[in-house]
């Protein structure tokens with residue numbers, strides 16, 4: 293993977309602002325030469341030839357004009373480069389978020405969230421210096437010295453020759469130092485993203501660490517990780533300073549040689565004062581873009597290192613949609629059963645399938661309860677139905693269409709999902725509920741709140757529906773969060789309902805509210821529920837028993853009781869625990 297080529301590809305897609313930036317930068321270089329010419333002319337006329345002020349007015353005016361123009365071109369050049377960079381940043385961020393979205397929550401869970409967020413936010417930010425500074429500087433470092441050398445060569449071949457001989461030393465040193473700088477910046481970036489992942493992990497697991505008296509150990513580990521990062525950063529800085537020093541040295545020595553040469557020829561009368569001054573003014577500006585290229589190279593390096601992780605995300609192919617069936621025209625789909633035909637799924641990196649040879653029919657507008665021991669594959673089955681992952685083998689069809697041929701958004705519109713631990717955003721309660729239907733009317737909202745028993749709870753909140761509920765719903769109990777998820781499902785009013793029945797709420801009053809809400813929600817919908825309560829299981833029109841990734845039993849409550857096996861045993865256990 294050639295990163296630079298891929299970054300250039302991004303640049304090519306948004307080239308206009310960069311072309312404008314480079315043209316403006318080149319015009320600014322032209323203004324610089326004109327400025328130097330008029331400055332040397334003014335000084336020569338005023339001090340050597342003692343010209344009257346009236347004859348200096350025009351050159352002074354032109355000098356001021358070129359100075360203003362140079363500033364304007366430089367400003368425009370920076371603005372355009374920044375504008376282009378913002379467009380690229382936005383584009384790459386959108387591509388990344390849509391790839392992460394397409395890869396689904398299973399992929400997001402499999403990577404450290406701290407590391408992922410560092411890559412998405414800081415990684416994209418790190419591209420700034422690469423595009424807005426380093427790339428335009430490559431062109432300025434090529435063009436400006438050539439322009440200046442070309443002009444100096446015409447009137448003073450010796451100075452021009454010195455410039456042309458010393459100039460290549462700068463890129464040469466840059467290449468030599470750049471190689472080790474690149475490896476060090478890579479290391480620094482990797483250490484930083486690893487440290488972010490570790491930090492978030494520790495932060496999220498702090499209560500657990502405290503309970504197991506492990507917080508000091510983690511603190512030490514974090515300190516060690518910080519030290520590694522400090523070390524990596526110092527190494528990068530050392531190389532950057534060494535590089536600056538070398539480039540400054542070449543520039544200064546080159547300027548000094550030109551100055552000595554000019555001085556000698558001035559004394560022997562081989563050069564006019566004005567021309568000598570003109571060359572002396574321009575010489576530092578000959579080296580400046582080359583030296584700046586060195587500095588900007590180091591600033592851009594972080595972007596190159598970050599882009600390796602960014603492209604690694606973009607390269608992960610999202611599950612492919614075979615043939616996009618227009619779900620909108622599939623009117624009958626709402627009332628159609630869903631068929632699982634020989635479905636198998638193995639998690640990436642796992643040697644054992646989580647589901648194997650699943651054949652089942654989910655009847656339309658009826659309730660199917662999924663039961664089975666922990667780790668048997670219930671959630672995996674639900675994830676396949678939700679298309680968080682696609683089956684490795686076999687197919688899931690509705691109305692004769694494989695569900696993965698339906699556009700993902702259209703499929704998700706048909707489903708309400710109520711997980712065990714619903715995700716709540718750091719927003720108001722209203723915003724969290726309206727996530728299901730942005731344009732819900734106040735009547736719809738009222739009904740959803742009433743049906744989930746949230747209406748009474750909201751009255752106890754200081755700001756009612758406008759109360760901020762904190763990150764991951766920090767201010768809500770597990771039961772309240774579940775009710776928010778149910779309210780979302782009521783608002784969405786989708787024909788397919790996928791539920792993971794709550795297990796952990798002991799308050800009998802709340803349990804009755806939740807159960808009644810769920811029962812009402814299930815009415816008239818195709819429901820798949822990972823069921824834990826006897827009552828829910830018993831009232832389901834179909835029960836599917838999963839064990840070790842396979843369907844071991846299916847049927848109604850009475851049928852399964854008659855057959856014996858896991859269902860009957862689990863039922864007996866539950867009854868015993870209740871009594």
Ligand SMILES: Nc1ncnc2c1ncn2[C@@H]1O[C@H](COP(=O)(O)OP(=O)(O)OP(=O)(O)O)[C@@H](O)[C@H]1O
Nearest residue numbers: 398639642646664665666667668669670671672673
């Ligand atoms: N992201 C994952 N990567 C690898 N293996 C996984 C992943 N998620 C689940 N598994 C494995 O797949 C199998 C089925 O897991 P699944 O979560 O579907 O079980 P479950 O029946 O829902 O369990 P529970 O009732 O405890 O929630 C288990 O062996 C589990 O270890």
